[in-house]
Amino acid sequence: MVSGGGSGRAHPSGRSPRRSERRAAPHRPPRLPQEQVPVGRTAPEDLGGVHLALVDDDRLVLAMVGRSLQRRGARVRSFRDPEQALEAMARDHPDAALVDMQMPRVSGLQLVRRLRRRLRGLPFPILFLTSVESEEGFQQAFELGVSDYLVKPTTEGELVAKLHKALEQQAARRPPALPEELDGYPLLAELRRGELTRIFRTRDPSGREKSLKVLRPELTGDAEALLRLRREIDVVAACDHPGILALNASGLQGGFLYYVTDEVPRRSLGREVGEEGGLSPRELLRLLRSVGLALEHLHERRVLVGDLSLESLGRLRDGRTVLTDLSRARFLGKVPRGDDPPLEPGRSLAPELASGAEPPDLRADLYSLGVVALEAHARRPAARERGTGRVDASRLAAGLPASLAGLLQRLVEPDPRRRVPSATALVDALDGLLGDPSLRG
The missing domain is CATH 3.40.50.2300 (Response regulator)
Known part of the structure; x- marks a missing residue:
């Protein structure tokens, strides 16, 4: 692992507060009379x-x-x-x-x-x-x-x-099974399955619990998938930050490319919000600051995440929000690398990346973070205007203090020149909101 300098900012720690602000319960469909429901109540749990x-x-x-x-x-x-x-x-x-x-x-x-x-x-x-x-x-x-x-x-x-x-x-018709261990790391319970990889609980040689991410068996002969996972390993290795899972080891055994990190969240932030409700203003401030600090660290290394979303973030048991998927990240340089992974269109992808009209810019990650924050609060997808990419931030930010809502509006500006200029500027702005009485508690 290569240790980076970073900005020296303290990373937030401690458990997040319980959801102190609950919005009204979502509309529930009317309960149908039993004879209209084509199901039985005593079905076995098969x-x-x-x-x-x-x-x-x-x-x-x-x-x-x-x-x-x-x-x-x-x-x-x-x-x-x-x-x-x-x-x-x-x-x-x-x-x-x-x-x-x-x-x-x-x-x-x-x-x-x-x-x-x-x-x-x-x-x-x-x-x-x-x-x-x-x-x-x-x-x-x-x-x-x-x-x-x-x-x-x-x-x-x-x-x-x-x-x-x-x-x-x-x-x-399952593909060849994974081995029971990779270079001494046992594949214990499977935690999650992603676009390219499967994630397992494992133990290091000293017995400490870790997480192991391995290329899906059916993709072992896929050159693009191998390149993307190698790129992700390169990005993780270049970082040393609490908001980015630390690289413990990596290797290639029997065609299976893998790497080992510290604990991986058991569920994505998207799943958490769906199960527990939208984030309160105070929780949203913590989320923005945690991810903002991680982006600051990545951007210092000229790394663009590219497709930040609710599904690529998760919270650990100690309350930290971490980036769990960097499989589409790329290093920005004077000469583009030919093996950069493609960016998939999505709600949180910055308009300039979606159109390909401009060279990739680190401010694209700030747009994505703004969309993620609005969706985490409103608990519904952010719709964008066709052609402009403009998000109706005022509707999604309903119930937020004006200071925080205004900052989110600046993050999701379709024109990169009108956004918050950098992750460092974002964290500075968030630090300035810590004294806002409406964001206390």
Whole structure:
């Protein structure tokens, strides 16, 4: 590991306060009479431990299908926004997904096509939910690798049977298994599965608990995937900061490229916000300062993160927010490197990076952080105007003190020249807000 100089700023520590400011509970769909619900209440828990993603723009479908799956023992993460679902499934993909075929803005077919590209194939089964039977649509779905489809309304029995079949088929065609250990680091419980890697709990030679990130077995022969993971290792090795997981070791054994870091958060910030609610103003200030300090450290080394999102951040047990995924980071230099990883379009990607109209600029990360903060507070996706990339910050910042809302507005300016000029300037501005009475507590 290469130790860097840094700015000497103290990094915030200690546990985050409990959610002291709760917004009104989200709208809940009306409870249907029992005879209208195509599920049974006494179904056995035969999906125990299965992690499922459910994507549908209809709140009622999300509620009914989600309850059915949870009664069977599944862990369900629901999404109304396809873009949000894409980012979450690419960063921490489930065992299987149920996706509505007809959604506004981004259809089920478009979502699966983009997800397949992000994950370089489909490492988990996807089932379509549809209210319209279309032979042409089904043919396109199967060509994309969709496992099966269900016509709404469906029964719980049919839903579970098709899920079981898809999971069994997936198990039968699994890629070569990972070894039990890599260079003396045992692969213990699997913690998360990402776009390129799988993350396991491990122990170092002295018995201390660590995390090990290894290239997915089906990608061991993929040159681009190998380059991206090598680049991520290079970036992590160049850093020495509490907001960036420290590199303990790395290696290549039997074609499996891996690296070992300190503790990895068990869930992303996106999952945390979805399960516990949006962040209070005080928590938001802590988040911005923690990530701002990490970006300051990276930017001193001319590293652009590029695709910062709620899914690429997580909080450790000691309350620290850390960057958990740097697989698309790149070093900015006078001459662009030919092996820079591609940047995927998304809600938090700065407009200038999305358009490719300007050379990459470190201020793009500040735009992404502003979007992340607004979404973490509002607990809903940030919609952008077409053409300008402008985010409706005033709506998402509702309930925040004017001083903090104004700073977030400056972060998400579409024009980089009008943004906060640097991560250092951002942290200075945040330090100036620490005395704001409305942000105490």
